[in-house]
Amino acid sequence: MAFNSLPIDTLKKKIDEAVRFLSISLSIANAHTVDFYTRDVWSTFISASPDEVLSAINSSDRTGAAEEKKNTTFGFCNTTKKLVDVSAILRAAKAHSLSGLEVCIQLEELMHDLKLMTGDIVAGERLDRCVVPGEFMNCKKAHEVRAMSEVVNGLAKCCKVKQVIDVGSGKGYLCSFLSVQFNLQVFGIDSSSTNTHGAQERNRKLKKFSKAYKKRSRATRSQEAQPSNDGDDRTEKHSNNDQEVGSTNCSTPVESCASQDQVTTDVSSKKAIECTADPNDCEAGDGFFNMLSLAVVEDNSPRVHPSQLSEEEKERRKRENLERKTREGLSNGSDDNLFSPLTSYVTAETELKTLITKLEDAVLVGLHTCGDLAPSTLRMFRAKQELRAVCSVGCCYHLLSEEFHPDRQECADGVCGFPMSQFLKDQACFCGRNARMSACLALERVSAGGGLPMESLFFRAVLHVILRDHYDSFKSEKRVGNVYSKTTSFVDYVRRALKKLVLDDSKLPDDVIQNYHERYSHRMNEMIAFNMLKVTLAPCIEGLILLDRLYYLKEQENVSHSALVQLFDPLQSPRCYAIVGIK
Incomplete structure (x- = not known):
């Protein structure tokens, strides 16, 4: 499928x-x-056994147009509204996902079309691959930045x-x-001053080492231009060194997002996180990031107290600091300062010219913009x-505001995040x-074995039963928080949770608490099966x-x-889809 087709x-x-499909x-x-046992969720919505559901989910056969059971729609009984045919809902879910609806284009298709629109290539010409910034950031972020930057650069070229x-x-x-x-x-632009300050410092380091890398690259090209008998040996040694730098695999990182109200403390990493790079992507830019990974990490060498420095060393450092500040002051007003972090809360009504005095035609981007910030970005465009x-x-779809939800809260600036289109507003x-x-x-x-935190969900649901039975004044909307990670048993979990909720736990002996666990443990499969249906x-x-x-x-x-x-x-970055538009 081609761009805009x-x-x-x-x-x-x-x-x-x-x-x-979703209406059903x-x-x-x-x-x-949380309400799984207090409201008997399984019996309310499902007319099948947990084993039947899990068996159907684990089966790889979800293809084909199997005949639907009589008096059902997508596996739900038309009369009771309960799920009776698990295979039918699984087939329907696959058909009504983005891949099943066949509405997406792939990155390679988009880039090919952008280059055709720009005139950079002709139809059928091979595309150059983007540099992998493998050691500049963690694996997940490197994967995202590589793809996103390729698209943004293509859009910038296309729009000139x-x-x-x-x-x-x-x-x-x-x-x-x-x-x-x-x-x-x-x-x-970010609403957190902590983020923009950290970004400014990181960019200063990037510019410094970018200049050093370009200088080294020119010297390397100059040497390669001169004939040498040991050139092959030197090239092989350099290649081996580069391979060692990027040879360590890193674990799957935590999902991150760009939020309007996110306040994240910028802590310098003490160790560069290295990703295994595709050898086909080892183009010129990779050397810069290999070099960067060893240079931007925190210096762990012992610091010398100023009182122990000689007078000559003190004078030298003062002189260097003065020269550096002078250079930075001169460069701040020049075109060399290509990245400018700004702190501001933005909406679709924000006047960009008040934030950016030298504003020109531009490409607007947002990488994992949280909640309503994503639709605000499109409205701004x-x-x-x-x-x-x-x-x-x-x-962070859970943070989206909804205009037509019966229990909706007031939307920011009177504009909600969903729905955006007039087509769905009319419905x-x-x-x-x-x-x-x-x-x-x-x-x-989850399909690849990632799993869900089922025990913690089970603990929380059983805790809710205890709260219903013993604490009449408890408000169900109160949050327990991350208590599970600190506990050693269900009894310990309940006691910690009650203290977090400021409730008296002295009236509950350990054996009473443990009896609740035993009463519901045989029904844990219901919760597992139900949550797998949610994942589907x-x-x-x-x-x-x-x-x-x-x-x-x-x-x-x-x-x-x-x-x-x-x-x-999607295995590296589950929120993997982008909305792309050109005027």
Whole structure:
């Protein structure tokens, strides 16, 4: 599928299909795990055994159009509204995910079309691969920055612009890479001053070592131009050294996002996290990041107290500091400062020219923008003529505000995050917070053996039974927090949780608490099976949210091209889809 090749009428039919499926199956996604036993969730929604559900989920055979049972829709009984045919809902969930609806394009297809639009290549020409910033950041972030920067650079070339505005820029990884690798002028906007300060310092180090790398590269090219008898040996030794630098695998990192209210303390890493790189990607830029990984880490050498320095050393350091500050002061006003971190809370109504005095036509980007910030980014793109293209990857769907939810809270600035499109607004479409929370689950990771924290969920659900039975004044909306990770047993968990909730635990002996665990332990399979059904529905809920955003762009007269693109490997980065648009 080519960029912008999905007709709006076809997209409308796909959305209608997704809405119809979810209107029936959302009851499962909206059931809260905390209430699993107090409200007897399993019997309320499922007319099958947990073993039957788990067996169907673990089966690899979900293909084919098997005949649906009589008086059912997508496996749900039309009369009782309970799930009776597990295989049917699994087939329907697969068909109504983004991959099943066939509405996405791949990164390679997008880049090929952008280069054709730019005139960089002709049809059928091989694409160059983007440099892997393997040692600059952790594995997950490196994977995301590589793909995202490739798209942003392609959009900038296509629109003939040199400025990029990164909304929710966080620690500035994407901004720094875009400025250093592609020579783009990047403005990173984040509401956290801690993030922007850390990003500024990181960018200073990047610029310093970028200059050193370019100097070394010129020297290397000069040496290679001279004939040498031992050239092959020297090249082989250099290659082996590079291989050793990037040879350590790193574990799967924690999911991250760029949030309007995120406040993250920037702590310098004491050790560079190294990723295994594809040998086919070892182009010139990789050497810069290999060099960077050894240079930007915190210096662990013992520091000498100023009182122990000689007078000559003190004078030398003063002179160097003065010279450095002078150089930085001169460069701040020059075009060499390609990345400018800014601290500001932004909405679609934000006047960018008040933040960026030298604003030109630009590409707007957002990498894992949290909650309503993702739809605000798309609204900003529509409203600001100077924004020529957009690439938005959202996350944290549970933090989205919904206009038509019966229990909705007031939306910020009166504008809600879902739905965006007039098409779904006319249907008063909504999902519900628990369903949006389910949309954050990672089907690919669970399928690959990632698993779910089932014991902690089980402990919390049984705790809720105890709270119902013994604490009449307890409010169910109170949160226990991360108590499970610190506990050694169920009894310990309950006592810690009661203290966290400021409830008297002295009236509950250990044996009473343990009896609750024994009473429900044989029903833990119900919870496991139910949560696996939630995981199965996750891509469908995420799909509807993203299709709404894509349809919103297609409704805009000033947007000429729009597409939903899979940018990342979902095993490395579960929130892997981007909305891309060009005016």
